[in-house]
Amino acid sequence: MIAPSFQHRHLLGIEELSREDIFTILNLADNFYEISERSIKRVPTLRGKTVINFFMEPSTRTRTSFEIAGKRLSADVINISESGSSAKKGESLLDTARNLNAMRPDVIVLRHFVAGATHFIAQHVTAAVVNGGDGMHEHPTQALLDCATIRKHKDHFEGLTVAIIGDVAHSRVARSNIHALTKLGAHVRVAAPMTLLPLGIESMGVEVFHRIEPALKDADVVMVLRLQKERQEAGLIPNTREYSRYFGINPQRLDLAKPDAIVMHPGPINRGVEIEPEVADGSRSTILEQVTYGVAVRMAVLYLLARPSSE
Amino acid sequence: MKTSKGVDLLITTRREKTKHLTQDRQLLDEGEINSSLQRITQEILERCTDPKKLLLVGIRTGGVFLTERLRQMLVSRVGHDIKIGAMDITLYRDDVLVDMPRPEVGPTELPCMLEGHTVILVDDVLFTGRTVRAALVELMDFGRPAGVQLAVLIDRGHRELPIQADYVGFQIQTTREESVLVFFHELGQNDRVVLFRRKG
Secondary structure, eight states: OOOOOOOOSOBOOSTTOOHHHHHHHHHHHHHHHHHTTSSSOOOSTTTTOEEEEEESSOOSHHHHHHHHHHHHTTOEEEEEEGGGSGGGGTOOHHHHHHHHHHTOOSEEEEEESSTTHHHHHHTTOSSEEEEEEETTTBOHHHHHHHHHHHHHHHSOOTTOEEEEESOOTTOHHHHHHHHHHHHTTOEEEEEOOGGGSOTTGGGGTOEEESSHHHHHTTOSEEEEOOOOHHHHHTTSSSOHHHHHHHHOBOHHHHTTSOTTOEEEOOSOOOBTTTBOHHHHTSTTBOHHHHHHHHHHHHHHHHHHHOOOTTO | OOOHHHHHHHHHHHHHHHTTEEEEEEEEOHHHHHHHHHHHHHHHHHHOSOGGGEEEEEETTTHHHHHHHHHHHHHHHHSSOOEEEEEOOGGGOTTTTTSSSOOOOOOOBOOSOOTTOEEEEEEEEESSSHHHHHHHHHHHHHOOOSEEEEEEEEEOOOOSSSOOOSEEEEEOOOOTTOEEEEEOGGGTSOOEEEEEEEOO
C-alpha cells in the first residue's frame, strides 16, 4: 500500500474528497488522538503558524474544537465571532476575508450561514481554507469525526447500515455524512417527516423512509440529528412533542437496531425531543467520543493544510 | 513493539526512499548485523546498573525491529523482561511542513512513565542527527527520564548537530549523496545493510 497523497489546498466539503483522502485523514486522526491522552498535549508541528477561526454563525463546540486542535499543534489561534466582527459595520464577506488574508494567516477556518461562502472565500485568499459549516451545505470535519468514531467501533464501512434520523433537509451534517458514508461503501438510510426531507434526496444514493421503525431495523449505526425549535415555528412540524412521539430515539426503538448498534449525535442534544436521556447517556451512545475525535480530526486537517500564505 | 499500522508505514517509507536510488553495494550481511546487535547488547549490560529500569524506545521506522531484537537478546541474558516502546517523530521534525503531501504519521507507544528509567533510543542509521534531536524533544514531552542513551546499527557520519551515539554497530564512511538502508527479515526481506546511490 503506497502512502496516499492528500493534494487538496483547502477542505471545503466531503464531495470533493476521494475515498483515499478520507482514509488519509482518518489514519492521521488516530495518531493525533494519542496526543490528547498525553500529559503534555502538544506537539511543535505548527509552531509559528497562524490559524484564524472566523465564525459568522454562533458556535461554541466546533470553534473550541478547532481552537484546541490548533493549540495542540502549537499554532497561534485567533477566534473571530459574528458579534465581534466588522460585518456588523457593513463590511462585505469578501472584504473581511481579504483583510484577514493580508495579516498572512496560514489557515482560515470559516463558518458562515450562506452555502458556498467557503468556496467563494477560498478563491480570494492565499491561506488554506477549512469549511466549518456553510449554511445547510456541508460540514466536512463533522462528517470526518463521525466516520472516525464509526471506524473505532465497527472497524469497517463496507456494507454497514447507517440510519440518519431527523431534520435532513436543514442539516449540513447529514449532507456531509451522506457523501462520506456512500463514498466509503456504507448503506445510508434517512428517516424524517416528509417536511424535513429534501426533495430528490434519493439521488444522493440513500434509502428514504417516512417512518422511523423500518429505518432503524437492523441498523449498525443510528445517527440522530438535532431538531431545531425554528422548524416548529416555521410550521414544518406540529410541535416537538409530536415529533418526539413519532421520531424520537428511545430505548424501545433502539432495540430495533442491531444489538451492537451505536448511537451518534453531532450535538448539542435536545433531551427528550429527538433523543431520550437514557439513550443519550446509555452504553451505546458515542456522543462524547465524537467530541474527542473532533479534536483529533481537526488536528489532522490543520496538519495537512497549513502552509505559508506566501505560496 | 509492532503494530500492523507501524509495519505498513515501514513498508511505504521504504518504497518512497528507494524510488530514486540504485543499489551500489552491500555493506553488512545478516551475520554481521546479528553480531553487532550482540555486541551492543553486551555493551548495554556493561554500562547498565539495573536492567529493570531500562526502556528501549525504537524510533520509527528503522528502529522498531532492532528494538525488538535487542530486547530478546537482553532478556536471554538477564532472565527477566525488558520494557520497550516505539516513537514516531514525524510531528517533531524540523522540516515536517516543507513537503506536500505531508509525511505520514505513525503511532507512538510508550509503556510506562519515563521517570526513574534510563531510555535507550534505538535507530538503524545515524546520519545528520536531526532525527535524534526530534526524538529527544518528543521524549521530554512525555516526562523526565533518568537518562537517555542512543544505540544505532550504523553511524554514517555527516552530523549537522552535536549528537553522538553511545552504542554503535558499525561506523561507515559515506558521501552525502549516498543513502544507507537497512533491510529486515521481519518484513520478508533478507537482513542486510545496503549502500545506495542516486539514479542517473
